[in-house]
Amino acid sequence: MPAEAKTEPTPTRAGYGDALADLGESHDDVVALDADLAVSTQAIKFGKKFPERFFNVGAAEANMMSMACGLAATGKVPYCSTFAVFAAGRAYDQVRLGIAHNELKVRIGASHGGVSLGEDGASHQMIEDIALMRAMPRMTVVVPADYNQAYRATAESYERDEPMYMRFGRPATPGVYDDIPETLGTGVDVLREGKDISLIGTGHMVWRALEAAESLEAEDGVEAEVLNVSIVKPLHSETVLESLGKTGVAVTAEEHRVVGGLADAVRQVAAEQHPVPIFAVGLGDEFGISGTGEACMEHFGLTARGIADRAREALVLKPIVSRPPLFGPEWT
């Protein structure tokens, strides 16, 4: 059954839920687990269609992850859904030993990542999960940008063998892809070409980066290139370096701490292979806060405006510190 692309703003978690239900249809070995958040994570769509393969463990995330280990070690392909804060935080040790260390084909569908979940506040706003999961050996980290990419990421996850952490969000999110993409590809897509600065975003920050690029062009005549990083680990460094080689300066944007997240991933690649100024939009040494999702994003500067402002600061620095690239097109 061909999946239907969404054109109106839709949460990424809905893409996960829809694709998971479709996976259940096409693959008997897919099982789903949830920890009393199945409506929120959208795993309920699978649960309603395949009740015999759906296990709601209640508020017991550690148990869920270790159960998934047992299921996967016995030939099943478990999808574990809960909020990102519990998936990566509370159940870290269970994910680490039972899933990542064992290289088991378990998929963690971590919903409500970042601060855009809003009102529930700091206790629920997970802003360090990408860092935790990047640090975990053998774990792949996927953060789709919109519904359509979230659907593809989930569908494609079945075809891969490695353990995967997939981060989804709560709010309806404007589309970045007009259709459901055929593949995640390298996990780094160039959505908009430009020569002056690279805006490298992930998840909910990608559509904002595209908006920021529009405003930079309209207000400053700056041609920004926009990259969507949907696979944060392993980061496909070639695409990132190619863009840095062209523009010589970048801003990263993520709904996450700048420590350990996309900013660090990009800076690590750049520092070793093509050092250029890289500014970051993300959370500093601080926890989340209650408010509407959008108000929370505003509060932490996780907006198109925030990205554009950082870009302007970075552009000031560019002629001072940029050097001819070590590889790629010559700096002009």
Next chain:
Amino acid sequence: MRHLTPVPDPKPPPKLAEREEAKPRIAELERWATVLRIDCVRMLAVAKSGHLDSSLSAADIVAALYYRVLRHDPENPEWPARDRFVLCKGHAAPIQYAALAQHGYFPLEELMGLRQIGAQLQGHPDMRRTPGIEVSTGSLGQGLSMCVGIGLALRLDGLAETAHVFGVLSDGDCQEGQTWEAATAAVHFGVPNITAIVDYNHLQTDGTTEEVMDIRDVRAKFEAFGWDAVEIDGHDMGQVVEALERSRTLRKPAAIVAQTKKGKGVSAMEGRFGFHGKAAVSPEFAADALEELMATLEEQTKALHEEGGGES
């Protein structure tokens, strides 16, 4: 290096078909438990680290499982309908390694590589490195949840009638909250093919279980969670076998709380605090322990020969 001389043991363990045909007798199982204990002492003497006392307390349970109760086949280790053994108390890995090696999952010589760089026997069971290990363990509290997952997968595959999951837990496992999440889930999901054996040896790293964090009546706890729960003497082979074999007929989660002694079989270590995870196995200690265990083995072998056939 007297402790490295092989155990005189001309008779290999019975194969699956033989075990199904004629179950090994209690006295034979007791003797196998001694063989496994001897292997543990030898391994730890060479490795110079590891948990000997915790391995010895589980020796009778592990021997009963691998030599009689478990439906497993070293010649076909991936057999889908096999029983699953999960050493939730992963720190007792040596006792499982001994049982696996004795059954031919890997050569006996591998035992002497325990905890050494480049060898396949890790400090805690590792499913990616060691044949016969179903899931990696070593972080207490996770094992019973893994057993629940395995049990559910077997049920989905229509194998739950025959394939049973046996998890061996420590008292430390019962201090971890996750064990009780798993205990709740096993009953809620109606996992029909799971047995949890608690090796309740009452000693842990920082002292007695009663001093450190008293988990009290573990049998009553499992019962309150809806499990069938019995308490046995974990060193009485007859009781161990009976409880294990009964548990797989129940078609509901079954707990066996086995009262054991840490270091059982080596009198210098039995029930004594201070050995857990320490490099207690000096060459002298190992030599004494082996002497004692060899004497036990000799007695058991002799008794077996005199006795011939008989009870099962």
